[in-house]
Amino acid sequence: MNEIDPASRFSMEAVRKFEIPDEDQSSSGLNNVARKVASQYRRDTMSPVMVSGILRLVEFALLFLSGIVVYFGCIGFFSYLPWQYALIIFGMSALTVxxxxxxxxxxxxxxMRPATNFGRILLAWAASFALTALGAFVLKMSEDYSRLMFGIWFVAGFVVVFGLRLVMAHLIRNWARNGSMERRAIIVGGGKAxxxxxxxxxxxxxxxxxxxxIFDDRDDTRSPPIVAGYPKLGTISxxxxxxxxxxxxxxxxxxxxTxxxxxxxxxxxxxxLPVDIRLSAHSNALQFRPRAYSHIGSVPMLDIFDKPINDWDSVAKRAFDIVFSLLGILVFSPIMLATxxxxxLDSKGPVLFKQKRHGFNNEIVEVFKxxxxxTDKADPSARNAVTxxxxxxxxxxxxxxxxxxDELPQFFNALVGSLSLVGPRPHAVAxxxxxxxxxxxxxxxFARHRVKPGVTGWAQINGWRGEVDNDDKIRMxxxxxxxxxxxxxxLFDLKILFLTPIRLLNTENAY
Structure with missing residues (x-):
């Protein structure tokens, strides 16, 4: 059978422009049973991608530190070829990871199975030594380095790494049991499939x-209330x-x-929603290109949408927010003090104004201005826009x-994490x-809430700021x-951040 490219079938633009019949647009509040079940999962979990990523960094650090300690013990404190040994230890640690x-x-x-993977871990560590030895032989510099030191490090480094793996296996099992590290999934659609x-x-x-x-719009005659031991908790809405x-x-x-x-x-x-959306492909007769699939174990899935700014991207963005928020507070502190x-001096009341706005995943956050x-005419809900x-x-x-x-105090929101420096501007809840x-x-x-809102954003630097006096403005x-x-x-965040002061010179729509 010919392979099919799923990108030809589904795209973000196709989904957004697809017309839903009027009868499908009904919505209702969450039923009591589903709300009770949902409340059990309120706590955030650790991402497996983040856990394994942090482990990479920890193992690299432990290998490097163990090598330096062995060097100090066998050679002395930077007494012989110090930077050369440090460079080789660094390179071998990185190569092993x-x-x-x-x-x-x-x-x-x-x-979760370090004993089963004992051979692969040992082979990777040994391969790092073998490749380094081969390089030293080719470069005719192997005689300059201590075989005793590298022999001791080979044993010590492996003991450290494998010991860490045993500890991690225990921790991961505990995290899996208590729900600290898991991927929470919902099945959309019931029945035999x-x-x-x-x-x-x-x-x-x-x-x-x-x-x-499980969630399904079909009634119980077409979609049973219990499927494989899991309850049908409600409709798609x-x-x-x-x-x-x-x-x-x-x-x-x-x-x-089909x-x-x-x-x-x-x-x-x-x-x-800020979630990964997958289309089950385990029972489809249609065949797709191998790279189109992701897997849960050996169960194939078609990736339809990915959660935006996830895992290490979110770490990088958070670091970006902290660094530039601190810089912004430092640079603009005289202006904030004068304001x-x-x-x-101008009017009675507090200096700061707090307003409830929609944040990430539609959660309510308090934004400072x-x-x-x-004070007696303030409108915390922003029901009546400023004209x-x-x-x-x-x-x-x-x-x-x-x-x-008036937006400068939001640097503090970005610093504590309720806002990002760059993102869709948070709107008041009303x-x-x-x-x-x-x-x-x-x-x-609400798709704009799939990421954390920002102090400035792409819409604002393109002129869409200020009063919303017609529907087209909020659409744009x-x-x-x-x-x-x-x-x-x-880089896109950096571009928006540095363009913001320039674009703010246009004050036509700001009242």
């Missing part, structure tokens, strides 16, 4: 997937709230790829809003356009926010 990676020794099943999928997933050894329930509460990591759609219209209907609703004094309105010559705004307030100085909430104006509006903001999410990189 690379070989362990190529040997798949950082996969969760391998980490879901049952077959669940059985296949459960048969996988050392599986880190926890199935939290209820699933969205459940996934937000339970911090779901993955949704597995258990429908045949049911294209039904799959698109589901994706149209689900893509607003605080001006606000206090310099107060720009009279030109708004009488609620103070004299100082007009200036700091025009120049965006923000409206012509008496309609933004989510009622823009279909898929959302469109630019989605472009940012789909094309994120640290």
């Amino acid at each position: 690379t070989l362990l990676e190529l040997s798949e020794c950082y996969q969760v099943p391998a980490l 879901a049952e077959s999928l669940i059985r296949s997933v459960e048969r996988q050894p050392y599986n880190d997937i926890r199935i939290c329930g 209820e699933l969205i709230e459940f996934a937000r509460i339970a911090h779901i990591d993955m949704m597995i759609v258990s429908l045949p790829i 049911a294209e219209r039904r799959v698109l209907q589901l994706l149209k609703k689900l893509w607003v 605080a004094i001006a606000i206090k 310099f107060r720009s309105m009279y 030109r010559n708004d009488p609620r705004v103070t004299r100082v307030g007009r200036f700091i809003r025009k120049t965006s100085i 923000a409206q356009s012509h008496n309609r909430l933004y989510c009622e104006v823009v279909e898929g509006y 903001r959302t469109e630019y926010d989605l472009q940012y999410i789909e094309n994120w990189s640290l």
Whole structure:
């Protein structure tokens, strides 16, 4: 059978533009049973990717430190070829970690079975020594180095690494049992297909997937209330709230790829969530290119959507936020101090204003701003947008809003982590356009909350800031926010950050 490229069938643009019939757009609140189940999973989990990544760094550090300690013991404190030994120890440690990676020794099943992988770990460590010895022989420099020192390090380094592996295996089993390290999954679609999928997933050894329930729009006659021991917790519309509460990591759609219209209907609703969405391929007769699949054990999945800015990307972005937030606070502290004094002299009330806004995954966060309105006329819900010559705004307030100085306290939000420096701007929970909430104006509006909101964003530097006096303005903001999410990189963040002061010189829409 000819192979099919799944990218020709599903794309972000196709999903967003797909029309759902009116009868499919109903939504309802989460039922009590599902809410109770979701509440059991409120705590965030550790990502297996992050755990194995940190282990790589720890093993490299331990190998390097053990080599330096053996060098000190055998050779002395930097008494002979100090930088050469340090360079070789560094290189061999890095090479060993690379070989362990190529040997798949950082996969969760391998980490849980160190005894089974004893030979592969020893082989990777020995190969590092063999390649180094071969290089030294070719370069005719092997006689300059202590064989005793490297022999002792070979034994000591392996003992350290394998000992760490034994400890990690114990920790990972404990984390898996208490739910600290797992990938929480929901099965979308019930019936025989879901049952077959669940059985296949459960048969996988050392599986880190926890199935939290099943959601299906079909009634109990077509989709049983219990499938393979898991309850059907509600409809697809209820699933969205459940996934937000339970911090779901993955949704597995258990429908045949040939049911294209039904799959698109589901994706149209689900893509607003910050989760991995996979289409089960374990029972499909259609064949795809091998690189199109990901796997849970040996169960094949088609990757439809990935959670944006995940795992190490999130670490890099958080480090970016901390560094540049501290720099921003340092640079703008005189302006912030002067603004605080001006606000206090201009009108009665606190200097800072706190407002509840939608954050990552639709969670409510408190955002700091310099107060720009009279205290008795403030509008914490932002139900009534600020307009030109708004009488609620103070004299100082007009200036700091025009120049965006009122947003500077949000550097502290970014520092503590409730905001990112760059991302979709957080809107107040009751923000409206012509008496309609933004989510009622823009279909898929909440997809902009798949990443942490930002102090500045791609929409703002493209001119979409200030008053929202028509529906097109919030639609365009959302469109630019989605472009940012789909094309994120640290360089993109850096570009937006450095363009922000330049673009803020255009104050036409800021009141």
